[in-house]
Amino acid sequence: MTPWWRAPVLVTGVLVLGYGTLLVLSGGPAAPPTAVGVWLAGSLVGHDLLLAPLTLVVAALVVRTLRGVQRRVVATGLLVAACLVLVALPALLTPGVPDNPTTTPRNYGVGLAVLLAADAAVTAALVLAARRRRRPVSLAKGPVRTQE
Amino acid sequence: MGIAFGICFVTGLISHVHQNPPAWLDVPSRPVWAYQLTQGLHVATGIASIPLLLAKLWTVYRRLFAWPPFPDLARLLERLLLVPLVAGAVFELVTGLLNIVQWYPWRFAFPVAHYRVAWVLVGALLVHLAVKAPTARSVTGRRRRRPDAPPEAAPSPERRAVLAGVAAAAGAVTVATVGQTVAPLRAVSLLAPRDPALGPQGLPVNRTAAAARVAPKALDPGWRLLVAGRLRLSMSDLLALPQHEVELPIACVEGWSASARWGGVRLRDVLDLAGVPPDRHITVVSLEEGGYQTSPVGPSAARDPLTLLAMRVRGEPLHLDHGYPLRLIAPNRPGVQQTKWLSRIEVSS
Numbered sequence: 001m002t003p004w005w006r007a008p009v010l011v012t013g014v015l016v017l018g019y020g021t022l023l024v025l026s027g028g029p030a031a032p033p034t035a036v037g038v039w040l041a042g043s044l045v046g047h048d049l050l051l052a053p054l055t056l057v058v059a060a061l062v063v064r065t066l067r068g069v070q071r072r073v074v075a076t077g078l079l080v081a082a083c084l085v086l087v088a089l090p091a092l093l094t095p096g097v098p099d100n101p102t103t104t105p106r107n108y109g110v111g112l113a114v115l116l117a118a119d120a121a122v123t124a125a126l127v128l129a130a131r132r133r134r135r136p137v138s139l140a141k142g143p144v145r146t147q148e
Numbered sequence: 149m150g151i152a153f154g155i156c157f158v159t160g161l162i163s164h165v166h167q168n169p170p171a172w173l174d175v176p177s178r179p180v181w182a183y184q185l186t187q188g189l190h191v192a193t194g195i196a197s198i199p200l201l202l203a204k205l206w207t208v209y210r211r212l213f214a215w216p217p218f219p220d221l222a223r224l225l226e227r228l229l230l231v232p233l234v235a236g237a238v239f240e241l242v243t244g245l246l247n248i249v250q251w252y253p254w255r256f257a258f259p260v261a262h263y264r265v266a267w268v269l270v271g272a273l274l275v276h277l278a279v280k281a282p283t284a285r286s287v288t289g290r291r292r293r294r295p296d297a298p299p300e301a302a303p304s305p306e307r308r309a310v311l312a313g314v315a316a317a318a319g320a321v322t323v324a325t326v327g328q329t330v331a332p333l334r335a336v337s338l339l340a341p342r343d344p345a346l347g348p349q350g351l352p353v354n355r356t357a358a359a360a361r362v363a364p365k366a367l368d369p370g371w372r373l374l375v376a377g378r379l380r381l382s383m384s385d386l387l388a389l390p391q392h393e394v395e396l397p398i399a400c401v402e403g404w405s406a407s408a409r410w411g412g413v414r415l416r417d418v419l420d421l422a423g424v425p426p427d428r429h430i431t432v433v434s435l436e437e438g439g440y441q442t443s444p445v446g447p448s449a450a451r452d453p454l455t456l457l458a459m460r461v462r463g464e465p466l467h468l469d470h471g472y473p474l475r476l477i478a479p480n481r482p483g484v485q486q487t488k489w490l491s492r493i494e495v496s497s
């Protein structure tokens with residue numbers, strides 16, 4: 001079943017993609033295609049060959065050690081932490097703007113540490129709550145189920 | 149994901165038109181808060197879409213290794229399309245994030261490249277949506293089901309957890325940064341690249357007088373404002389004109405904004421004094437030499453009673469970093485075009 005909007009969206013998309021490609025290739029001193037191309041390729045490689053595999057390794061560890069609600073809560077906590085780190089990295093690593101103390105004025109290391117601690121605390125509280133919820137059930141209805 | 153990128157694209161185009169208006173267009177000067185809103189949304193939505201993009205990419209990542217990789221031509225094209233889609237999306241988010249901390253470790257002009265790649269990304273996204281149309285619909289469950297179709301399964305706990313996790317992460321990064329434009333949140337936005345209350349006279353600065361190398365000219369007692377090539381106004385000439393006070397935001401392209409009370413003369417009073425007809429486009433020219441030396445002002449903004457040639461902010465003479473002796477301040481205008489250290493006003497033919 002093909003939705004009616006498929007063809008017009010496809011045609012528009014091809015035209016816009018073509019226009020964008022021409023824009024990037026049009027170059028000029030403000031944005032030479034090679035300079036933009038390097039960063040485009042870097043974006044692809046940085047995600048697909050670095051960030052994504054790293055995530056899979058972490059995910060495999062979580063999957064192996066935790067189950068059920070706890071696994072889902074910890075996974076969420078890790079996603080929140082990863083995104084906070086990514087957003088903080090530019091502010092942490094920037095060389096800064098000379099003579100302009102109003103750019104990146106905060107202590108971002110402390111800020112990130114506070115936010116990660118809050119994330120860890122919320123995650124831990126939710127994991128404990130999940131454990132506590134399971135225990136009365138197990139007393140009333142027999143052994144604790146290992147799989148939810 | 150599509151909606152977030154749609155918001156970024158539309159607000160990005162608005163910002164592009166502000167900064168590169170076609171000659172025939174008179175960019176409206178109202179509503180006053182419009183640019184503050186659209187650019188604040190642009191940056192906040194971009195930041196919030198980081199978890200959306202990551203979750204999306206990670207849930208489909210393993211399909212990259214499906215075997216055989218190219219069973220038919222359609223599948224081959226679909227895979228090739230992922231190159232501009234993924235590269236474009238990551239590129240836009242990375243360059244945007246670095247721009248808001250004013251870090252430029254590349255050899256291109258950020259606004260030009262960010263704008264061009266946006267077209268590549270949106271084109272690839274539209275094609276992707278069209279190609280995936282049937283699957284996307286069955287996932288959202290909005291497709292009308294035939295009576296003999298199997299009942300659709302309720303979303304699994306894993307899928308609900310992914311959605312909840314993405315929502316939590318998007319909320320977290322938003323709260324951590326949005327205080328740079330939503331003032332009440334500035335105390336909790338620990339990762340915001342700007343504090344809207346920090347800077348000389350309680351306002352952040354994007355380009356300092358030192359970086360613009362304007363100090364000697366700006367502090368010269370012989371400074372005059374040249375209007376339309378025929379009128380020379382000294383500081384005391386300007387102070388002799390009717391003075392006005394307006395409350396206007398500085399809304400920066402980088403997503404921060406801060407409101408302040410500005411004092412000075414109305415641009416339209418000065419234009420009338422020089423005999424400039426009301427329908428003319430004008431250009432304001434800074435003492436600074438280089439990229440941000442001039443900015444265009446359409447008739448709508450030039451004649452707006454809120455548009456000032458400001459000499460004061462918060463009751464004090466402008467700090468040198470805020471554009472002493474004279475700067476433009478107008479409603480619904482990107483901060484980069486609120487030109488500082490004015491030297492001339494030119495009239496387009």
